[in-house]
Amino acid sequence: MSSVNWIWNSKGDIRIPSPKKKPTQLYAALFDFEARSEEELTVKEGDKLSVIEKRGDYVLAKKLTGSLESGLVPANYVALLRDEFANHKWYYGNINRQSAEKLLLAQQNTSGSFLVRISESHSDEYTISVRNEGKVFHFRVHRSSIGAYFVSDKVSFGTLEELVRHYQTHFKSLGVPLGQPCTQPRELFDMEPWERPKEEFSLQKKLGEGQSGEVWEALWITKNLKVAVKMLKQEDTKQDEFVKEVQALKSLHHPKLIQLLALCSRGDPVFIITELMTKGSLKSYLGSPEGHVLTSAHLIYMASQVAEGMAYLEDRSIVHRDLAARNILVGDDLVCKVADFGLARIIKDSVYTASRNTKIPVRWTAPEAALHQRFSVKSDVWSFGVLLYEMMSRGKMPYDGKSNKEVLDILASGYRLPCPGRCPSNIYHIMMECWHADSAKRPSFHSLHSQLDNIYARIYFKTIEV
């Protein structure tokens, strides 16, 4: 087990140390890019950049010559300079299949337009994506054991450039002609549709204060739609936190996850526009008169929806890291949605190591995450158990009266939260499974969803009593 230097702050929360710095990587800009906001970086084709980190569809890059400024650049505007391909117009580096298709099918491209990208499943291989008669075809470029490039094992090439040139002149052997390299649309295809002017929103009622700023109910005037506006003061927010939250929200679509609708990212404060949930957070709902009359059946129905939303994140290896009743929003007819992806990270490995001085919600956090920063889908499952406890106890604070340090100590000695009064034993059994000391033995969100759904169905059809 690694020894970690964690420190208690005055409130008893744990602040976690910075991980070791990753070496920077050298990139080149493939196209001119004009910054549209302060957090973006203007680059000229050919500029050499060091990439500090990837953030969704963007990279945080620093110029290596001239002004030495840093900022966000769309990931498809840069290519890793580990190879000679970065200088080719057809080389699009690390873009996925979907983005390649979107680009190639855009107006400015025609049959024969093509690009080469890094293969999604094998990072040392490439894929040629070609447009032909309104469709996009993808050809995997394999590497032989001696490093040669080939599409068909009948003919191989020393470099990717030779391979591309070959197929540009030998149309038939690929089946579809390779013509001109794909050209970029002038406007940015990803960020623009989300960005709206602030004048389109009329603020109507302050709903409350979240961790990162005020939340308002507003009217989206042009759409005549009631929405929630989360305001982020630039001085209070780390720009990178904001970008992470937005990137995570943009790519996720599920009826049990709060949907991002628009952004006003110019000026201060920044607005994040999401769907409005009429009953507010589950935490406050549980404490309201309406919340007090909820039966176990209602609560199980709601918990099952949360598990469903979390199963969607589980499938994408996305760790929420702050799953709790305060981050679930309730709508009409007891609809529940998972919100606040401020702490979410898209992870490639199954365990994410938290970075920087992130404050963690100890009472909801699995011991291996609180003590050793081992955040994973399974640490979210632990938090789901605590959320179930909050629900079944109608909003009680978990481990009430104990300090964060005491909580960690008693958990280490095997103690677990007790069964709340009126909580059916099969639901408490699920909570206890979520709190298994061995994270691998905790259930998946898919299994939690189906267990809760089954229990709900059995109550509903009166085959069991609670």
Ligand code: ACK
């Ligand atoms: O518990 P609440 O009433 O529900 O108070 C908090 C407050 O804003 C600060 O987070 C409420 N809130 C946050 N997002 C939304 C939303 N999308 N719809 C409705 N209320 C929201 C939350």
